[in-house]
Amino acid sequence: MAMQERAVRTRRMFLEAAAEVFNEYGYDAASISVILERAKLTRGALYFHFTSKEALAQGVLDEAVTTQGFTPQTYKVQEWIDLALLLAYRLPREPLLSASIRLSIDPKARALFSTRWPDWIQLSLDLLVAAKERGELQPHADPATIARLFVGAWTGVQLVSSSLPQEQDLVGEVSELFALVLPGMAVPGVLAKLDISPHRPERLLNQSSAGQDPLHTP
Amino acid sequence: MAMQERAVRTRRMFLEAAAEVFNEYGYDAASISVILERAKLTRGALYFHFTSKEALAQGVLDEAVTTQGFTPQTYKVQEWIDLALLLAYRLPREPLLSASIRLSIDPKARALFSTRWPDWIQLSLDLLVAAKERGELQPHADPATIARLFVGAWTGVQLVSSSLPQEQDLVGEVSELFALVLPGMAVPGVLAKLDISPHRPERLLNQSSAGQDPLHTP
Numbered sequence: 001m002a003m004q005e006r007a008v009r010t011r012r013m014f015l016e017a018a019a020e021v022f023n024e025y026g027y028d029a030a031s032i033s034v035i036l037e038r039a040k041l042t043r044g045a046l047y048f049h050f051t052s053k054e055a056l057a058q059g060v061l062d063e064a065v066t067t068q069g070f071t072p073q074t075y076k077v078q079e080w081i082d083l084a085l086l087l088a089y090r091l092p093r094e095p096l097l098s099a100s101i102r103l104s105i106d107p108k109a110r111a112l113f114s115t116r117w118p119d120w121i122q123l124s125l126d127l128l129v130a131a132k133e134r135g136e137l138q139p140h141a142d143p144a145t146i147a148r149l150f151v152g153a154w155t156g157v158q159l160v161s162s163s164l165p166q167e168q169d170l171v172g173e174v175s176e177l178f179a180l181v182l183p184g185m186a187v188p189g190v191l192a193k194l195d196i197s198p199h200r201p202e203r204l205l206n207q208s209s210a211g212q213d214p215l216h217t218p
Numbered sequence: 219m220a221m222q223e224r225a226v227r228t229r230r231m232f233l234e235a236a237a238e239v240f241n242e243y244g245y246d247a248a249s250i251s252v253i254l255e256r257a258k259l260t261r262g263a264l265y266f267h268f269t270s271k272e273a274l275a276q277g278v279l280d281e282a283v284t285t286q287g288f289t290p291q292t293y294k295v296q297e298w299i300d301l302a303l304l305l306a307y308r309l310p311r312e313p314l315l316s317a318s319i320r321l322s323i324d325p326k327a328r329a330l331f332s333t334r335w336p337d338w339i340q341l342s343l344d345l346l347v348a349a350k351e352r353g354e355l356q357p358h359a360d361p362a363t364i365a366r367l368f369v370g371a372w373t374g375v376q377l378v379s380s381s382l383p384q385e386q387d388l389v390g391e392v393s394e395l396f397a398l399v400l401p402g403m404a405v406p407g408v409l410a411k412l413d414i415s416p417h418r419p420e421r422l423l424n425q426s427s428a429g430q431d432p433l434h435t436p
Contacts, residue, residue, distance in 0.1 A: 026325060028246070105323055107244060110381060117378050145394050148386070149375055153395070156374020157367055160335050163328060168366070176363050177371070184401035 011049045013039050015063060018056040019099035026102070027057060027109040057103055057113055064100030065119045066090075069205040076131035077186055078194055080124055081178055082204060084154055088174040089201035091158065101158065120151045141185040153177060171198040229267045231257050233281060236274040237317035244320070245275060245327040275321055275331055282318030283337045284308075287423040294349035295404055296412055298342055299396055300422060302372055306392040307419035309376065319376065338369045359403040371395060389416040 017039035021030045032053055036043060050056045069086045073079045091097045104115035128143035137143070157177055161168040178196040186194065235257035239248045250271055254261055268274045287304045291297045309315045322333035346361035355361070375395055379386040396414040404412065 102325070104381075105377065107320070115381055117381060118383070121382075146398065148379070148382070149371075149391065149395050149398060152375035152378035152391075153367075153371035154374065155378055156372065156376075157370035158374075159323065159377075160370035160373055161366070163322075163333055163335060164339075164366070165336070173367065173370075177367050180364065180367060180402045181398045182402065184398045 007049075010041065010045055011059075013041060014046055014049055014056065015059050016095060018050075018053075019060050019095040022057065022060065022099040023095055023102055027053075027106050054112065057109060060096055060099050061103060061113055061116055063096050064116045065123065066097075067123075069201060069208045071204065071208055075136055075190055075193065076127050076134060077136045077182075077190060080127040080131065081194060081196055082200070083123065083127070084150070084174055084178070085171060085196070085198075085201040086204060088154075088158070088170040089205070091170060101155065104155075105159070117151055117155070121147050124150060136187060136190045137185055138187055146181075146185060150181070153181075169198070171201060225267075228259065228263055229277075231259060232264055232267055232274065233277050234313060236268075236271075237278050237313040240275065240278065240317040241313055241320055245271075245324050272330065275327060278314055278317050279321060279331055279334055281314050282334045283341065284315075285341075287419060287426045289422065289426055293354055293408055293411065294345050294352060295354045295400075295408060298345040298349065299412060299414055300418070301341065301345070302368070302392055302396070303389060303414070303416075303419040304422060306372075306376070306388040307423070309388060319373065322373075323377065335369055335373070339365050342368060354405060354408045355403055356405055364399075364403060368399070371399075387416070389419060 014035070018030070018035050021035045021038055025031075025034070030053065032046070035053075035056065036046060039046070050059060067083065067086070068090070070079065070082055073082065087097070091101070100116060103109040103113060104117065124147035125143055128137070128147050131137050132141065132143050154174060154177070157173050158170055161170065161173050175196045175198045178194075182191055182194060182196070232253070236248070236253050239253045239256055243249075243252070248271065250261075250264070253271075253274065254264060257264070268277060285301065285304070286308070288297070288300055291300065305315070309319070318334060321327040321331060322335065342365035343361055346355070346365055349355050350359065350361050372392060372395070375391050376388055379388065379391050393414045393416045396412075400409055400412060400414070
């Protein structure tokens with residue numbers, strides 16, 4: 001068991017080192033030797049877990065759809081908001097997440113590995129379909145269209161805002177994006193109850209790591 | 219004069235060939251010889267206009283902020299919509315435009331040339347500030363935030379939708395994006411008058427090339 005735990009930890013260290021190197025150099029220019037140097041582990045240990053750079057990239061992408069901090073809420077549309085706010089909060093803090101976006105955006109890596117966007121769209125779609133069934137969305141709001149557009153909008157806001165001379169805080173940007181799109185999709189009674197505060201994701205993560213149920217905290 | 223015209227046309231042919239090659243290979247892997255082959259012109263002619271691959275990329279980016287088809291409208295917010303719809307219509311048809319996005323997204327090329335996103339944001343901002351002054355926007359709608367977020371959202375919607383297994387029509391996607399964001403920013407009286415139809419940009423381009431004033435056509 002202890003050995004298995006150690007193996008899981010070693011695997012994770014390689015993925016994180018690879019993610020950092022992909023972020024800095026891009027997929028093409030990233031080399032196994034730089035990843036090894038970064039991970040401070042042996043080549044033998046690497047090949048035990050990953051047989052190639054391709055396998056490392058695939059491993060990074062496999063970790064990229066994550067719902068840490070996500071907890072059930074009264075409104076399904078709030079859960080959809082939480083998903084996007086949590087990712088915005090975690091992205092600048094977790095090289096694995098930013099590397100997965102970088103791999104998705106890179107046309108060459110994308111052709112090799114495809115992207116996780118369809119998974120994010122599906123996750124959003126499930127929540128928005130449930131929200132619609134519960135009457136939280138306006139009659140004309142189409143869950144499939146909104147799920148697809150929002151994954152695109154989120155990605156582009158991240159991309160453009162990180163490239164501007166005055167870099168914007170991503171959680172703040174995504175929060176403003178919700179302020180812009182929610183009035184066109186949520187029914188007024190629900191709209192008034194939604195929390196899109198940039199402070200929300202940090203709170204959610206603290207609550208979930210403390211094992212509390214956010215539905216029963218003030 | 220005829221010689222000058224020919225020079226302009228030759229320069230344009232090189233830019234279009236370079237754009238195609240950047241689109242297909244990416245900036246890094248694009249080579250001058252492939253660009254020459256594509257342009258079917260001589261190396262001497264190329265070096266008369268562009269001294270390097272860098273200069274070609276810069277030339278492509280210089281052409282990327284374009285308002286062809288744009289005509290004055292009753293509402294400034296309609297002009298802002300038109301800008302985005304026109305670009306969505308032209309992008310899949312003009313390699314220069316898609317190449318400029320590809321260069322902006324590529325971290326390496328971006329570090330060399332920066333992007334045209336700040337210019338698009340400024341163009342949008344000017345229109346949205348005018349819209350706000352004329353009372354077309356809701357009191358809480360902040361032109362700077364919306365201009366910045368929308369350039370990001372537009373870019374990401376293009377990026378994600380073009381990568382999905384069932385590729386979506388970009389004009390249709392941008393039109394749906396407006397349906398989502400306009401209720402959160404335009405005043406109701408103006409909202410009802412705005413045209414976000416996916417057929418609009420083609421109509422605008424035909425009108426502007428025919429020299430008609432779209433304000434006076436049915």
